[in-house]
Amino acid sequence: MSTATRRPAPDSPMAKLGGPAKWFDDRIGLAGLAKKQIRKVFPDHWSFMLGEIALWSFVILLITGVFLSLWFKPSMSEIDYNGTYAQLRGIKMSEAYASTLDISFDVRGGLLLRQMHHWAANIFLAGMTIHMLRIFFTGAFRKPREINWLIGLGMLMLGIIEGFAGYSLPDDLLSGTGLRIADGLIRSIPVVGTYLEFFIFGGQFPGDDFIPRLYIVHVLLIPGLLLALISAHMLILVYQKHTHWAGPGRTNRNVVGYPMLPIYAAKSGGFFFIVFGITALMGALMQINPIWMYGPYDPSQVTAGSQPDWYMGWLEGALRIMPNWETHVAGFTISWNVFIPGLAVMGFLFTLLALYPFVERWITGDQREHHVLDRPRNQPTRLGFGVAGITGYGLLWAAGGNDILATHLHLSLEAITWFMRFAIFIGPVVAFIIARRWAIALQRHDRESxxxxxxxxxxxxxxxxxxxxxxxxxxxxxxxxxxxxxxxxxxxxxxxxxxxxxxxxxxxxxxxxxxxxxxxxxxxxxxxxxxxxxxxxxxxxxxxxxxxxxxxxxxxxxxxxxxxxxxxxxxxx
Amino acid sequence: MSSDFADGRVARAGKDNPDDIPPGQLPAPILANEPIPDPGLPAHEPRPTDVDSKLEKRAERQVAAMFGAATVLTLGFCVAYFAIDPHALIFGYGALHVTLGLTLGLAFLLIGLGAIQWAKKLMADNEIVEYRHSTSSSKEDQEEALTAFFVGADESGFGRRKMIRNSMIAAMGVLGLPAIVVLRDLGPLPGDLPEVTVWRKGIRVVNDVAGTPIKPADVEIGQLVNAEPAVFFEQRLPSGKVIPPKFEGAALEDAKAKAPVILVRMPPADIHPLPSRRNWGVNGILCYSKICTHVGCPISLWEQQTHQLQCPCHQSTFDLAHNGRVVFGPAARSLPQLPIGVDSEGYLIAMSGFHEPVGPSFWERG
Known part of the structure; x- marks a missing residue:
């Protein structure tokens, strides 16, 4: 089939499209751009779908978020609850919490939207994280794609903050505990900690300014930034053309794949519906964040076994295993025990990730453009660093649930914590050595084959x-x-x-x-x-x-x- | 600009001929000493649906059936929204919630699967080769752009007129200040607020749920009682006079973030008080701040045999028999202790406020 020259006959219904198309082209001259992009080639591989998961779950977040904002009241004003959920009737709570109960029990489909929104947030972060690992291990961050690597890191960081802001809004006991911890982290910043705390919370914690402020950050500021960064990410991707795997006929000078219209439009567009469908099924069948079971926030209460959403778990772990170091100098206090795990660890990891492409380029002296992906085994040292990173992240993540591990596995909490304090340094090194040698062994296997x-x-x-x-x-x-x-x-x-x-x-x-x-x-x-x-x-x-x-x-x-x-x-x- | 391969694949080149790529931008194909030459793109194999019209028709029916079922499910969503009682249950789940989720989820899923099935089985599956061009602009373009910039910069006199340049930079620079200055009213300055609580001498230590005052005999050995200052509750004086709660709304929440305490009772022989704290307890009853000195979670996990109190958030552990010192975990400071006594009616009261700030550390705490 020759696809390039096929055009609709003048009397076919397709020809009618020419009318409106001409109307637009007469005004904004799109044909020049469209003629190239409509049949733009995208290579096909399952691992190229991971970023799409993140993209489509962001779209789901926008859609479900707009609906939720129609009913959610971002207010900390105290009211007596009198709604459908009998167990909480007569209890004083903030309007934010009460309106979240209303969304869950009184708005038809409200619980579905809430749970879809929360699941989509977890999938969004997971999609971005796995997409980033794919980019890392295959070397897709190399020249000319360093800018997109940095934009991606920016989106991951914003996504983590956005997720935390989102699950803090309902003002339930669990999210309030998370905010209390965030307040402790802000306080620990040397010199300006208490000032920042008082400016952010409008006075002492918790006050009654914070939820409305957090709301506008959550629904406008960060989504706006994310949308801008996603646009830049995609435009650069289209300009640079997608990377592809080495294979017969696939070189650094071409890109082999399927055209945007019809194959990619159908596959990628169809994939949006699949991600949406799965998220809706999860929202229907898998309970998430049942805030009515936690009760409204009360600063004097907490539940044992409190756990943040998964993407905050590694920071929680760092906070748990940090030794209790605090310095007192000239009448001032530096809380290393809070500042380092709470704020410095995240800054450290993201700085390392941001510098990585440039460090690797400096060491290897490779100044060329790369459009063919590396098989991870062919870059044993990079693979080692990646696996070391995953190991460190995984250990921190596990440490974030040290109490859960202790109670479920009948282990000593103290022993787990002490193990993690050493494992966080030793584990990544061991993982690096094993992964690197493993990759070299796989290279040897390839050579044998x-x-x-x-x-x-x-x-x-x-x-x-x-x-x-x-x-x-x-x-x-x-x-x-x-x-x-x-x-x-x-x-x-x-x-x-x-x-x-x-x-x-x-x-x-x-x-x-x-x-x-x-x-x-x-x-x-x-x-x-x-x-x-x-x-x-x-x-x-x-x-x-x-x-x-x-x-x-x-x-x-x-x-x-x-x-x-x-x-x-x-x-x- | 397009040329077709014999087997139907379409090759398209950008405006740059790939052979014109400046050396060094894209690695030259290295052929010398390459063990396996590039076999080239494999020939296009027709799919079963390309050659068997029966299979083609079947795939067509499958796609249409999925789209059709999606339509039915979406309409089902709308019907269910009005038809199902919002409070009806099915297998313990909300019937309306589950129905809405299943119809919506399956409808979307089927649309997606239909589109992908269509793409995979029926749409032309010819792989297309598109040539990359160097990501960077041509040398000429780069030079022209730089020249254009320098001509423009030169015409502005930005480099020559230093007075204008410097005054403009200063004017633009200070524009950031108003944006920062107006943030000043986000909140009050901390002052001594992080260091004080509502506790004063004579305030009763009361049960945190009902606000009932507590007599020493109400607390048994090994027991932990969550308590708060009486000023959070309505108080009934012996004279019959009723004093309303001193705080409400946000002020109550703010006070509650610092003032909660716990009462524990242990055999007096087990207690090892600092010399200055010998008379801070009543018959083995001690009162400590409930707010963790790590990041401020309310502490509540009490192990009566070891007299240790553990924070459920990050597992900092405090020994209440030894003045609340830290025995494990990330907290650096002892749990602040509140000196307590008994008033004329025999109820537990604070003998003073806390002698140190409660809650997480901060810069000015010293």
Whole structure:
């Protein structure tokens, strides 16, 4: 089918579209842009869908959020509850809490909207996090995509704050406890802590200004910023064209995939409906944040086993395992025990993530554009850092539930906390070493597959009585994929004699860079060269026996016996 | 600009010919010593629905059925909204809630699945090759842009007229100040508010739910009582006079964020008071702030054998037999203790306010 030149016949209904299209083009001249973008190519892979999960759940958040705002009253004025939920009748509570009860019990479909909104928030954060990991492990942050990496980090950070702001609005006992902790964190900021606290809360905690203020941040300020950043993220993506995986015919100079209209419009548009549908089913069947069970916020009460939403868990964990260090200097107090885990840890992680693309580029000296994704194993050091990060995050996350772990696993709470205090430093290092070695082992496996084929599991006995396993060649497409990555040159050190004394510092920096580069690429398994492959091929040729059904195994069978031809065959026989 | 491959794939180049890409922008294809040459895009294989009209018709019916069912479910949502009693239950769940969620969720799901089935089975599935062009602009464009900028900058005289430039930068710079200054009235200055509570000498320590005053005999050994200052509640004096609560609304919430206390009673022999605190308890009853010195959660997990009190939020643990000192967890400071005594009617009262600020640490706390 030729798709490029097909146009509707003049009398077909499609031709009628020309009228309105011309009307618009006469006024805003869109055809020039549209002609390129309507059939824009997007590559296809399941991992490219992770960012879409985040995008579509953000759309769901906007839709459900607009509906919720029609009934929610962001007010801390005290009222006597007199609504449908009998257990809380006659109890004093804020209007925010009462209106959330009304949404849950009196507005038809209100509970569904509330639960969809909350589930979508959790999915939004999860989608962004996993999308970020995909970008990290495949090297999609490399030139020219560093700006989109930074925009993405900004959205992740805003998303965390937005989520926290959202679940704090109903003013129930659980969210009030979260706000009380946030108040403690703000107070711990050296010098200006109490001033910030009083300005943010309009006086002492909790006061009656905070929920209305938080509301406008939650429904206008942060969503507006997110929307702007999402637009920039998408525009840059369209301009730079999507990355794709190495494969036959897929190079750094092209992009192979399906056109926006119709395939991507249908697939991606359809995926919005699927994300929406799943969120609605979750909202219908899976209870989340049943605020009527917690009761209204009362600063003198708390429930044991209080847990934040999942994306705050790692900060909660940091807060729990931090030793109780506090410094008193000249009549002033610095609460390291609160300030470090509560605020510095998040700043530290996001700074590391933001600097990472630039640090890697400096170490590897790679200034080129990259549009073909790395298989994670081909970047063992990067993989190691990523796994170390996941391990650290996971340990903090688990530490955030140390009381839950203790009660459910019948362990000592103190022992878990002490374990975590050390594990948070040791665990990532161990994970780094294991992941890096594992990746190198996988590289070795790839090399074996290319040179000797895959293990068939068929054991044969030679006339002399020796046993050996038959290896069968992998397809040429597969072999190409396994060898499509680049051989990486090591960063070479400028010889010392050439450097004058004035530039000694730079030389020191270069030496550090050279050492880091050695470590970065150290122990990598080089992919086979043509001559190595030929040698291996000869070897296989001699050893290769013929199995029972006349199916020749080994490279010499070429394309004759079905399966995939191993294309090197012709040049070596 | 477009050219078709023999098998129907369409190649499209941007306005830049890929061969014109300046070296260094995109890595040149390295062919020397590459073990496996690029086999090129695999040939397009027709799908079963491309060659079998029966399967094609079936796929068409499947997609239409999904869209049709979605329509029915969406209408079902509207009917259910009016037809189902909002308070009816089904298997313990709200019948209306579950019905609305299921109809809406399944309708969306079916639309999505239908669209994807359509794309996968019936829409043309020819892969298209599009060439990338260098992300950066051409050298000429870069130079022209810079030249245009410098011509404009030069015409403005921005570089030459230093007086105008500097005064403009200053004028723009101070514009940020009003935005910060007007934030001043977000709240009052802290003053000594973080350091004081409503506790004063003579205020009764009362039950936190009903506001009933507490006699020492009401507290048994091993027991923990959540308590608050009597001024939070309506008080009935012996004369029969009724005093209304001193706080309400936000003022009550603010006071409640600092003033809650707990009463615990332990055998007097177990208590190891500081010399200055020997007479701060009554018959083994001690009174401590309920607000954790870590980040301010109300503390309530009481282990009567060890006399330890644990915060449910971050597990800071305080030894109440040893003046509330920290024995575990992230809190740095002892739990503040409130000296208590007994009034003329035999009820527990505060003998003074707290001697130190309660709750989380802050810069000025010292």
């Amino acid at each position: 290319v040179m000797h084929g895959y293990e068939t599991g068929v054991i044969v006995r030679s006339p002399e009585g020796a046993y050996s396993e038959i290896h069968s060649p992998i397809s040429s497409e597969r072999a190409y994929i396994l060898t499509a990555h680049e051989r990486r040159p090591k960063h070479s050190l400028v010889s010392r004699e050439d450097v004058s004394g004035v530039r000694a510092r730079k030389q020191g920096k270069e030496r550090l860079r050279s050492r880091l580069s050695d470590f970065w690429f150290g122990d990598e398994i080089p992919k086979p060269t043509v001559s190595e492959l030929e040698a291996a091929h000869e070897h296989t040729h001699e050893e290769s026996p013929v199995v029972g059904d006349g199916h020749h195994v080994g490279i010499e069978t070429g394309g004759q016996t079905g399966g995939d031809p191993f294309e090197l065959d012709e040049s070596t026989t």
